[in-house]
Amino acid sequence: MFRETDxxxxxxxxxxxxxxxxxxxxxxxxxxxxxNNVLGRKLRITGKGRxxxxxxxxxxxxxxxxxxxxxxLYSAFSRLFHQDIRRLLxxxxxxxxxxxxxxxxxMSDRAAxxxxxxxxxxxxxxxxxxxxxxxxxxxxxxxxxxxxQRVAGVSVYDPWDNSEIRAKAVVIATGGMSYPLTGSTGDxxxxxxEAGHRIxxxxxxxxxxESAESWVGALSGLSLRNVKASLWAGPGAAVDEPRSxxxxxxxxxxxxxxxxxxxxxxAADAHGSQRKLAxxxxxxxxxxxxxxxPVILSLSRFYQRSGETYAVRIDLKPxxxxxxxxxxxxxxxxxxxxxxxxxxxxxxLPRALIPAVIKQAGLDGEQAIAELTRAxxxxxxxxxxxxxxxxxxxxxxxxxxxxxxxxxxSEVDPRTMxxxxxxxxxxAGELLDVDGYTGGYNLQAAFSTGWTAGESAAANVLGIxxxxxxxxxxxxxxx
Numbered sequence: 001m002f003r004e005t006d007x008x009x010x011x012x013x014x015x016x017x018x019x020x021x022x023x024x025x026x027x028x029x030x031x032x033x034x035x036n037n038v039l040g041r042k043l044r045i046t047g048k049g050r051x052x053x054x055x056x057x058x059x060x061x062x063x064x065x066x067x068x069x070x071x072x073l074y075s076a077f078s079r080l081f082h083q084d085i086r087r088l089l090x091x092x093x094x095x096x097x098x099x100x101x102x103x104x105x106x107m108s109d110r111a112a113x114x115x116x117x118x119x120x121x122x123x124x125x126x127x128x129x130x131x132x133x134x135x136x137x138x139x140x141x142x143x144x145x146x147x148x149q150r151v152a153g154v155s156v157y158d159p160w161d162n163s164e165i166r167a168k169a170v171v172i173a174t175g176g177m178s179y180p181l182t183g184s185t186g187d188x189x190x191x192x193x194e195a196g197h198r199i200x201x202x203x204x205x206x207x208x209x210e211s212a213e214s215w216v217g218a219l220s221g222l223s224l225r226n227v228k229a230s231l232w233a234g235p236g237a238a239v240d241e242p243r244s245x246x247x248x249x250x251x252x253x254x255x256x257x258x259x260x261x262x263x264x265x266x267a268a269d270a271h272g273s274q275r276k277l278a279x280x281x282x283x284x285x286x287x288x289x290x291x292x293x294p295v296i297l298s299l300s301r302f303y304q305r306s307g308e309t310y311a312v313r314i315d316l317k318p319x320x321x322x323x324x325x326x327x328x329x330x331x332x333x334x335x336x337x338x339x340x341x342x343x344x345x346x347x348x349l350p351r352a353l354i355p356a357v358i359k360q361a362g363l364d365g366e367q368a369i370a371e372l373t374r375a376x377x378x379x380x381x382x383x384x385x386x387x388x389x390x391x392x393x394x395x396x397x398x399x400x401x402x403x404x405x406x407x408x409x410s411e412v413d414p415r416t417m418x419x420x421x422x423x424x425x426x427x428a429g430e431l432l433d434v435d436g437y438t439g440g441y442n443l444q445a446a447f448s449t450g451w452t453a454g455e456s457a458a459a460n461v462l463g464i465x466x467x468x469x470x471x472x473x474x475x476x477x478x479x
Contacts, residue, residue: 005031005128006461007454008167010135010154011188012039014443015429015450016173017118018080021088022454023171024125028461030454031165032122033133033154040115042175046401046443051111053089054082054447055440056102066436066445073434075415076448079455082440085447092117101282103440138172138191139164143423149195150423169424169457171417173450176403176430177202188431189406196421198408200433204400206442207300208292209312210393215356219286222352223293228318230279231299231391233308277302280437281318291389297401298437300394310391316349316357316384325381333369333377341367348384357383402442406433416456417449424460426453 007023009016012034020032038044043051055062059077063070086096086104094117095107106113122129134157143150153166174188189199211217278301284293291312303310317325328348336344342365345354358365361379397403407427411420419425428449436442459466 002163003031003165005029005165005167007031007169007171007457008033008153008165009171009173009454011173011175011429012036012119012129012131013173013175013429013446014040014043014118015175015446015453016171017122018447018450019171019173019426019428019454019457020122020127021118021125022451023458024122024127026455026458026462026464028458030125030127030458031167032127032129033135033156033165034129034131035134037131039119039129039131043115043118043443044112046111047105049111050105050109051114052103052105052438052440052443053096053114054085054104054444056082056098056104062441062444065439065441066434069409069434070436072409072414072432073445073448076417076445076452080448080451082444085444088121089114089117092121101439135187138170138194138422138425139166140195140422148423149421151195151419151425167424168461169426171426171428171450171453171457172431173428173446173453174431176406177397186403188427192407192419192427192431195419195425197411197419197427200405200408202397202403202405203305204394204397205301205404205435206297206401206438207397207399208287208395209290209296209300209303209391210395211290211389212392213390215359216286216290216389217288219352219356220288222286222350223283224285224314224316224350225283226281226318227284227295228279228281228315229284229291229295229299230313230315231277231302232274232311232313233277234274235309284314289395290391294438301404301435301437303391303394305393312389312391314387314389316353316387322378322381322385325384326377329377329380333372337369339369341365341369341372344369345380357387360387401438402430402435404433404435406431409433415452417453418456418460426457428453 006028007030009020009030009032012032016032017040020030024030046052063073066073082104089096094113096104097107098104136155136157138151139153139155140149141152151170153164154170156163156165172188172191177186193199278299280295280298282295284291284295296312299312320328332347333344341358341363342354349357355365357380361383363376363379409432412418412427412432413420417426417428419427429446432449434445436445455466
């Protein structure tokens with residue numbers, strides 16, 4: 001098989017589809033090469049099959065969701081932002097809706113509808129889609145002086161012949177290394193490396209956390225809504241000895257503090273050496289291996305395999321200050337004054353969670369409420385505000401939603417997604433070393449960088465100028 005085209009896009013995920021659509025709409029001949037027989041396999045399962053498309057935050061809060069590397073995305077977001085991807089999907093018949101936290105989903109709650117719509121838009125734009133196309137690597141040629149290379153296409157696996165697809169520009173958008181069964185096996189990192197790019201260390205992100213505590217596994221399936229979870233590191237972070245009296249009250253007040261959004265700095269614990277790395281509020285889930293759910297996935301970005309001790313502390317009642325929580329406990333215990341402690345907390349917590357809270361308070365569930373002291377009540381309050389779960393690690397990369405690390409951003413032009421190492425090469429999506437929290441931010445980055453890469457590749461091939469618009473919401477500027 002020998003083919004020629006203007007723009008070749010490798011990878012049929014969100015970044016690749018957007019790149020192909022944009023390049024074709026600009027008038028370029030476009031081939032989209034996908035190694036699977038179905039486009040957007042990973043996209044079809046994202047958000048538990050619902051697809052959190054984007055988020056409706058304004059530009060500055062949006063950029064902050066990526067940390068320091070978010071500034072790389074200013075230009076891409078000026079080309080295509082959340083209102084643009086929603087408009088594009090609605091053009092293809094997919095209505096969208098907003099949910100708590102500004103998260104945007106398809107009205108149908110079907111991720112497949114989003115993938116099908118993008119595939120339909122690509123076909124309507126004239127993109128030639130080649131499924132089952134197993135790209136082996138880039139075709140690199142000398143590009144004059146200075147040791148610069150030029151990408152002339154890709155080699156393709158063919159059991160009968162040496163095959164290639166020649167192109168004037170190549171966009172690689174093959175995704176990271178998470179969910180390899182969907183075809184996201186990290187091929188693009190090797191190709192970028194061959195072109196001269198530095199690949200930063202790869203690790204899982206937005207991944208469940210593991211705990212060896214038997215009580216955690218016993219709670220598997222228990223879902224908690226509107227809790228505040230924080231990740232702590234340092235000596236003794238996972239040790240939570242029961243305290244009483246004034247010291248307990250101070251600890252409860254300290255652990256009840258709310259953090260700014262998004263968390264990024266370190267807060268010192270009352271004990272000095274322990275550090276609060278991050279804090280999020282929302283939903284979480286106990287699993288047989290440990291903890292998962294949106295707030296846990298976001299915390300996982302701050303976990304490092306450094307040999308330090310880590311723990312997640314869960315504020316089960318973030319809306320209540322320690323004082324108000326104590327008054328609530330007094331009311332409940334007055335109501336159940338003839339009962340044992342384990343039976344007097346049924347209005348406050350899921351029944352399955354009660355033994356764990358009582359144990360961390362250093363109490364006995366069989367203790368009579370009438371015998372409970374004020375100091376012991378404060379111990380219960382402390383456990384409710386900072387239920388501690390020792391963390392032993394993360395689930396493997398295969399279970400991560402995204403990959404941290406990738407192509408060094410200093411080697412990619414943020415205005416065009418063009419490689420600074422090889423002429424004619426553009427890089428988009430998860431291959432880039434930028435990642436965000438849960439909430440639609442990573443998909444938006446893929447959509448925007450893909451759109452920008454496709455637009456820039458087509459403009460370069462066709463020799464046309466692209467108007468650079470500014471999106472200056474909240475004081476942002478083009479990067």
